Amino acid sequence: MGDPALRVRDASFSYARSHPVLRGVSFHALAAEVTMILGASGSGKTTLLKLVKGLLPPRTGEVSVLGARVSAPRRGRLDPRVAYIPQQLGLVRSLSALDNTVVGALSRIGTLPSLMRIPPEPELRHARELLGRLGIAHKADEPVQELSGGERQRVAIARALMQRPRVILADEFISDLDPLTSAEIMSLMREATAEGAAVVMTTHEMDVVREHADHVVVLRGGAVSLDVRGAPEAALIAQALRA
Amino acid sequence: MRMPRGSGRIVLVALLAALALALADVGLFDVGRLGRGVRNLGEFLRALFPPDPSTLPTLAEAMLETIEIAFVGTALGSLLAVPLALLASPILFGPAVTGPVKLLLAAIRTVPSLFWAIVFVVVVGLGPAAGALAIALYSLGYLGKLLYETFDGVDPEVVEAVWSVGASRAQLARYAILPEAANGILAQLLFMFEYNVRASSILGFVGAGGIGFYLIGYLELLRYDLLLTGLLLTLAVVILIDRVSALVRRTFLFPVSPPAPGE
Numbered sequence: 001m002g003d004p005a006l007r008v009r010d011a012s013f014s015y016a017r018s019h020p021v022l023r024g025v026s027f028h029a030l031a032a033e034v035t036m037i038l039g040a041s042g043s044g045k046t047t048l049l050k051l052v053k054g055l056l057p058p059r060t061g062e063v064s065v066l067g068a069r070v071s072a073p074r075r076g077r078l079d080p081r082v083a084y085i086p087q088q089l090g091l092v093r094s095l096s097a098l099d100n101t102v103v104g105a106l107s108r109i110g111t112l113p114s115l116m117r118i119p120p121e122p123e124l125r126h127a128r129e130l131l132g133r134l135g136i137a138h139k140a141d142e143p144v145q146e147l148s149g150g151e152r153q154r155v156a157i158a159r160a161l162m163q164r165p166r167v168i169l170a171d172e173f174i175s176d177l178d179p180l181t182s183a184e185i186m187s188l189m190r191e192a193t194a195e196g197a198a199v200v201m202t203t204h205e206m207d208v209v210r211e212h213a214d215h216v217v218v219l220r221g222g223a224v225s226l227d228v229r230g231a232p233e234a235a236l237i238a239q240a241l242r243a
Numbered sequence: 244m245r246m247p248r249g250s251g252r253i254v255l256v257a258l259l260a261a262l263a264l265a266l267a268d269v270g271l272f273d274v275g276r277l278g279r280g281v282r283n284l285g286e287f288l289r290a291l292f293p294p295d296p297s298t299l300p301t302l303a304e305a306m307l308e309t310i311e312i313a314f315v316g317t318a319l320g321s322l323l324a325v326p327l328a329l330l331a332s333p334i335l336f337g338p339a340v341t342g343p344v345k346l347l348l349a350a351i352r353t354v355p356s357l358f359w360a361i362v363f364v365v366v367v368g369l370g371p372a373a374g375a376l377a378i379a380l381y382s383l384g385y386l387g388k389l390l391y392e393t394f395d396g397v398d399p400e401v402v403e404a405v406w407s408v409g410a411s412r413a414q415l416a417r418y419a420i421l422p423e424a425a426n427g428i429l430a431q432l433l434f435m436f437e438y439n440v441r442a443s444s445i446l447g448f449v450g451a452g453g454i455g456f457y458l459i460g461y462l463e464l465l466r467y468d469l470l471l472t473g474l475l476l477t478l479a480v481v482i483l484i485d486r487v488s489a490l491v492r493r494t495f496l497f498p499v500s501p502p503a504p505g506e
Contacts, residue, residue, distance in 0.1 A: 053407055055406075077410070080408055084404065086403060092422050
């Protein structure tokens, strides 16, 4: 068993004037493991990932990642060791696959080269290597909006890996992919865990859970209804979703 | 929300009464005056036609100066408007920064371009330099607002994704906001340029260069046939710029494709 990469303790959150989205959520995810967060739409999965990333502050409770308490700065820099892949991937449409990948290295690039969009050569080389490892080196100079769904997913992963992450947070990013592409993407996530990263992803895909989950957390109505190591039986998950 | 019938009627009657008072106040109930106006309009239209093309070479030269004023003014204004719009964007800065910048842009917008032209005629003297500076300042006020509203419309997921990598504000602007808003920026710049060509055509009224100097002169000399030539030339140039803008949009705007499978 690896070290706890992130820990959420009794975290609650609500958007202004709305019902609580998260209610007293507690769980921890280990390094070198894939933690899958399941739950119906509106159960608080995306909000939970944003709390862990520091994009939102918990109303109560505490979130710590890599041993440090996460504060949600309104506009300050966020921890680059925690990569976040949003549901729609958050790629910059007019930039090439290579430029989108280089975005992952921004915390290591100075202001002037950033403003001139001339990243240091080693970062460019590393970005090209990553795109090569992900099988899309030949698409490096194409705008991401001209790529297929699977290719865009790979660019988003390349951007995340470019951060040299210790934690990867991925929000339903394999939804609606065909089974083959989905399996390829998951094997890339597995490679990341093999290098010691903790992967925390939300999903609806039960097949993916069965094959790849080391740890499953089920959310229902903003609260944890199941937290088990390993891939639990589908019936247990279904019960937790209805509980 | 549906207004109750009774109070709705009261509001309608109050509005009609206010309109009637305003019409009387501005003199539009003065039948004698309106009758004279119709006769004057007939004389004016007779004096306009046919347009006299004899001054076309002079007007064309002045029109070119008008376009230059609009071009230089839009370029200078946009150079300042982009950084100010970034400072006014709540994506990047808190209200302590965005508030004063928005106030500054609003203050600049409040003043009409013709007034700025008078100010710059006083500052730099008669001629197109005053016009270009007036248009630059006027564009700054409008473009600043249009651009920060464009920036606010950038997909929040893209902003979150780039912010998440540990990017600074400057990096967020360069790698997320500006490229994502590129279409909007270009569209606003083209709109502003088209607008400025029209706005520049009257700056000559106060000696700030361009075709306006001749238009006001023909108006004062009651040479409406020459005035019509100038107006038709302005119309032709505006239509031409509209076509060129459409071409630029088609060439440079990146297409926004529907999400690929899997998104």
